[in-house]
Amino acid sequence: MAIKRRVTIKDVAARSEVSNQTVSRVLNNRPDVSEETRQRVWQVIEDLNYQPSAIARSLIHQRSLTLGVVTAGLKFLGPSQTLNGIAKQAEEAGYTLLLKELPGFHTTDIQPLLNTLLSRHVEGIIWAVPEIGNNRDWIQHQPNGLSVPMIFLTMQTQPGISIVTVDDCFGGRLATEHLLNQGYSHIGHLSGPLDWWEARQRQEGWQAALLDAGLQVLEHHWTCGNWSTASGATETERLLESYPEMDALFVGNDQMALGALHVARRKGIRVPDDLAIVGFDGIPESAYYCPPLTTVSQNMGELGSAAVKELIQAIEAGHHDHAAYEPKLLSIRPELIVRESSTAVRV
Amino acid sequence: MAIKRRVTIKDVAARSEVSNQTVSRVLNNRPDVSEETRQRVWQVIEDLNYQPSAIARSLIHQRSLTLGVVTAGLKFLGPSQTLNGIAKQAEEAGYTLLLKELPGFHTTDIQPLLNTLLSRHVEGIIWAVPEIGNNRDWIQHQPNGLSVPMIFLTMQTQPGISIVTVDDCFGGRLATEHLLNQGYSHIGHLSGPLDWWEARQRQEGWQAALLDAGLQVLEHHWTCGNWSTASGATETERLLESYPEMDALFVGNDQMALGALHVARRKGIRVPDDLAIVGFDGIPESAYYCPPLTTVSQNMGELGSAAVKELIQAIEAGHHDHAAYEPKLLSIRPELIVRESSTAVRV
């Protein structure tokens, strides 16, 4: 497969015996070309299978129609669903995506990555990396802000920053209130790792609901795992010991909930009669867990597409430079899906 | 966020009172600049936070250091794991990814998509869309081949095409032979949709193993689902009726296997004593199914990174245009993970 030179506008011009700019006119459907010339040039374009260079064009137009996406942990469900939504929406809006995946969640030096993206003239950036520990502190240290609009996904509100997020706290509340309504009163919580903002929010929702119901929230009523099914299993065991009265458990994601179900089964604990379990995420398989899992469903695809819409709006506001774009906070509400794992017939 | 003009090489040149090409020399670490000038220019570059335009550079160098990735069904596990591997490897090799997701698996007109990619000067393309029905016929109709190297993932061998694939047929054989070794002899199969090449391969492996063992393979010994847990459940029910002697079941993916387990449980069929079940994919949760699932594990991340390595090799071969790059076929072997769902103590 030897190197093939690109077919350029010059090749087309030469072959159709006109100047470059006439070819350019034909390409861009300008009116001022004679019908005869137009036909001839199109013919040559097709014969040569000529594709105008988007690169050259973006240099002139100062527009690349490209969006940068920074993601991490693509092998997990959430991030890939989000990317799915981003890709769909970008496609629809006529933008192309430049994808960068962080090697881990805790990358320290963001600058080279941002530079790569900016050097390729992205018109905006979507930051689809979960907020963990202080992995967003760099935002403060940006010299004089970014040179392009940027949208952050699922994170703590910060002034001056556009954020699209799922309301995880509300989700945690939803799960817990459901359990209360079902008559459970010793409701434990198995959270995700607490350096994750999402994990903390869900935990907060759980706690708030219990306090609102006049119940106590004590240290030994909860523990945290690392999102994996394995950790869901081991942490559930720990919780069963530290909180023996526990009759219901709100778990921070469906995969850990699967681990919890696993442990309950091994120990002969009946779900939901002895222990109700509610998950978070709403992954399709959860409907086929044993028993089917009640869960809080969040639409990550919608999150992604909302982010793209918002970003494009910001970009266009920048072009009509009058209307300075106001940073926005969009929050998507998760929904409760009730299944067998939390609906015992209580007496 | 009003529009900000990019800082260009001219700005730097003006501010440091040298010509553009001296700035260029400094940027590219050329030797022939006086130390004093070099220092001054670097200072200005930093002050202005100047980022050279990769776009302009790629125009000159005729190299974009960009790879195109075409994917579909990112919301499913396989494609996103694959993309994960692709992203990691591309990053490591210093390439940036241009991502396009097809709206569905059966897109008819590939040309516009290919053109977008080519117009942005991608140096190579990875086709990470599963082969389904005739959704790859377009390869034949490419006028005079592609102008850049292209690698296809998981598909039927075709002359002149570079392919990186998992050996699904071998995987199916692995699962089936394991069941035979465990003493099962009425082994049914629940495949994925048969227009998927991968589904057909796994089915073929199952069939070959049975024939090799001198067993019959009849129509009513297998059925096909659509990869979803739901279809896994309904198709297992169907199979239990059509093939009542069945004592083991090889299922085309883990999610459908979860559906099979679900049905078995509902019907009081003991797994693995009455019915052994083996899945395919090796997703982490399968270790926590009820009972834990024996499965054939395939490393999609490795698939992705192998594809990137191969593609880059092809690209570089193109640059040293002597050594014409030979299309290759790389095949990755899946592995069997044995768990409780297939290891009854048989008498």
Next chain:
DNA sequence: CTGAAAGCGCTTACAG
């Protein structure tokens, strides 16, 4: 209706 000129942001020979 069509072409010569200038320029997008950069680099590569070529002079001096």
Next chain:
DNA sequence: CTGAAAGCGCTTACAG
């Protein structure tokens, strides 16, 4: 050691 000129592939005024 440094700058003027030409060019990557294209488009946009400006002439004619």
